[in-house]
Amino acid sequence: MFNTKNxxxxxxxxxxxxxxxYYLDLPEQLTGQDIKIKSIFNPNERTPSFCIYVDKSIMQYxxxxxxxxxxxxxxxxxxxxxxMDFHGAMTxxxxxxxxxxxxxxxxxxxxxxxxxWEIDFIKERQWTxxxxxxxxxxxxxxxxxxxxxxxxxxYYNLVKEEAGEINKLTIGSKWCYGYFDKNDDVYKMYQPFSxxxxxxxxxxxxxxxxxxxxxxxxxxICSSLKxxxxxKSMGYNIEVISPDSENTMIKPHIVEHLKKxxxxxxxxxxNDDAGRHAVDMYAKTYNIYGFVPTICKDISDAMKEIGFDKxxxxxxxxxxxxxxx
Numbered sequence: 001m002f003n004t005k006n007x008x009x010x011x012x013x014x015x016x017x018x019x020x021x022y023y024l025d026l027p028e029q030l031t032g033q034d035i036k037i038k039s040i041f042n043p044n045e046r047t048p049s050f051c052i053y054v055d056k057s058i059m060q061y062x063x064x065x066x067x068x069x070x071x072x073x074x075x076x077x078x079x080x081x082x083x084m085d086f087h088g089a090m091t092x093x094x095x096x097x098x099x100x101x102x103x104x105x106x107x108x109x110x111x112x113x114x115x116x117w118e119i120d121f122i123k124e125r126q127w128t129x130x131x132x133x134x135x136x137x138x139x140x141x142x143x144x145x146x147x148x149x150x151x152x153x154x155y156y157n158l159v160k161e162e163a164g165e166i167n168k169l170t171i172g173s174k175w176c177y178g179y180f181d182k183n184d185d186v187y188k189m190y191q192p193f194s195x196x197x198x199x200x201x202x203x204x205x206x207x208x209x210x211x212x213x214x215x216x217x218x219x220x221i222c223s224s225l226k227x228x229x230x231x232k233s234m235g236y237n238i239e240v241i242s243p244d245s246e247n248t249m250i251k252p253h254i255v256e257h258l259k260k261x262x263x264x265x266x267x268x269x270x271n272d273d274a275g276r277h278a279v280d281m282y283a284k285t286y287n288i289y290g291f292v293p294t295i296c297k298d299i300s301d302a303m304k305e306i307g308f309d310k311x312x313x314x315x316x317x318x319x320x321x322x323x324x325x
Contacts, residue, residue, distance in 0.1 A: 006101045006108070011075065011090030014097045016061040017109055019074035020052055022096065023081060030061060032113040039067035042273060054113045069247045069277035117158040117169065119202050122178060122186060125154040134175060134192065138226060138300040139233040139308065148211055148229060149180040156189060171197050179225060182210040206250065208241035217263040218323060221250070221282070223270045223298055230300040231268065234312060236319065246270065246278040255286050266290050266322045270298045289325040291318045
């Protein structure tokens with residue numbers, strides 16, 4: 001006979017661990033770890049970008065789909081998966097969970113958020129001819145890299161405490177770079193040719209904000225710091241910034257401040273689902289209009305693939321049209 005003490009009456013009482021495991025049919029139980037799977041909204045995705053993580057401020061699981069820009073909690077997941085409103089999602093969660101509790105498969109799970117890897121040490125190195133070749137392919141030179149505090153890195157160490165022990169992981173490659181803020185604290189590591197450790201985010205940071213001079217009439221919010229530096233190198237009368245990702249909205253008080261400093265603020269994001277979604281969100285939320293490239297996925301890769309002249313020919317009319325909206 002099943003135990004009725006675990007039956008719930010409200011959606012808020014359904015464990016977020018169960019919601020994500022059950023509706024996403026996960027291959028492992030969620031006990032406090034973060035995991036990444038292929039996007040449930042983008043069946044053509046090759047590299048997993050659907051992140052399931054613990055929000056430690058409320059001790060609940062949430063999701064962020066970097067493929068499409070969707071994010072939220074357990075209720076948001078059920079709403080989008082089954083095209084339901086809030087009430088419908090809550091009712092379904094309660095019904096499905098109580099059926100599970102009554103079944104022989106029910107086992108009460110342990111939940112203990114795990115410590116995350118943190119940067120412990122960074123070994124810098126000198127710029128090389130290989131670095132120069134890589135960055136100049138995007139029209140980004142050493143002066144621009146120094147301005148935005150991008151440094152070449154030999155390797156960096158990550159540490160994490162588990163079961164009373166300190167584990168260490170050393171990461172590095174021929175092409176490894178650290179992005180640092182104005183206080184010389186690292187906020188991101190970048191290895192362009194590494195699949196597993198291409199990016200490591202040390203902290204949230206609005207890239208390019210410290211470099212703003214407020215001397216140009218226009219500000220462009222870009223997808224990445226690399227795109228921002230590439231765009232700035234083209235000589236337009238603009239300044240540039242970039243949030244942590246296209247799916248990270250800049251906070252309202254910062255946006256309002258920037259709007260007062262510039263004649264116009266626009267967005268230029270990647271030509272993919274996440275980029276187009278971000279353009280729409282900035283337009284709806286802040287009345288900031290934008291566009292995506294028409295003949296490439298992003299600006300920096302386009303610079304490398306088609307060169308300055310063709311990229312300029314594509315960008316100039318799109319910039320003019322967006323600035324005149």
